[in-house]
Amino acid sequence: MSQNTQALPFTEKTALTDDAPLTQEARVWQDEIWTARIVKNEDDDGWAVAMFKIGQVEPALVGPWTMGRDKKNPKPLDGNSFITLVKTASEFVRRSEQQLHASLHQSLSVQGPLGRVTVLLDIEPDDENPTASLSAQNEAGEVLVQWKVDAAFKFNRQTVQAWVDAGMKQPARAGQF
Numbered sequence: 001m002s003q004n005t006q007a008l009p010f011t012e013k014t015a016l017t018d019d020a021p022l023t024q025e026a027r028v029w030q031d032e033i034w035t036a037r038i039v040k041n042e043d044d045d046g047w048a049v050a051m052f053k054i055g056q057v058e059p060a061l062v063g064p065w066t067m068g069r070d071k072k073n074p075k076p077l078d079g080n081s082f083i084t085l086v087k088t089a090s091e092f093v094r095r096s097e098q099q100l101h102a103s104l105h106q107s108l109s110v111q112g113p114l115g116r117v118t119v120l121l122d123i124e125p126d127d128e129n130p131t132a133s134l135s136a137q138n139e140a141g142e143v144l145v146q147w148k149v150d151a152a153f154k155f156n157r158q159t160v161q162a163w164v165d166a167g168m169k170q171p172a173r174a175g176q177f
Contacts, residue, residue: 026076030054034086038065038074046076051089061089106155112164115139119164122156136168144168 010069023030027038033054041048046067066075104123109116110166116139123132130151136144147170165173 017147019064024077024079029077029079029082031082031086034082035088036082036085038075038077049077049085050120051085053093053122061092071102108155108157108160110157110161110164112136112168117144117164117168119160121149121153125151134163134171136164147171 002012022032023035029036034053035052037050037052037059039048039050041064041096047065048062049065051061052059067073068075105122107118109118111117118139120135120137121132122135123130132151132153133146134149134153135146138144145168150169153171163176
């Protein structure tokens with residue numbers, strides 16, 4: 001491994017540029033999107049591999065890495081290992097994004113006085129002032145009502161049914177009608 005690669009922590013400044021060559025070394029392996037970096041495991045005497053998406057400071061995934069034959073140094077990275085790591089990290093990122101989307105965009109269908117109603121809660125995340133929109137649609141997908149609500153709105157089948165039964169009026173407080 002070159003001294004520069006070993007000495008520099010991975011930061012946005014060390015991310016690839018169009019004219020930078022791809023690194024494919026025993027402890028660092030890159031393609032156009034991902035960098036695998038073998039690091040000392042802080043919790044024990046072993047090694048870990050950190051997968052960084054190019055341009056990101058924090059790793060997308062960190063996992064254990066195999067010791068080499070000398071039981072002291074890590075097993076070197078190679079092309080096949082890197083491909084497997086990229087697939088794993090990509091899947092992990094995809095599932096994390098799906099989970100975040102599901103938590104920010106929820107929906108439930110309940111029976112109301114006018115038929116089946118789908119209620120949606122869409123949260124707009126913000127570190128200081130998150131907001132949310134509560135809306136109801138009929139079976140044809142037409143929006144019946146839409147209200148701004150607290151991002152902490154209690155969204156479950158019981159509160160949604162109570163809201164629909166109460167005429168879908170603007171909730172006074174999070175989850176209360």
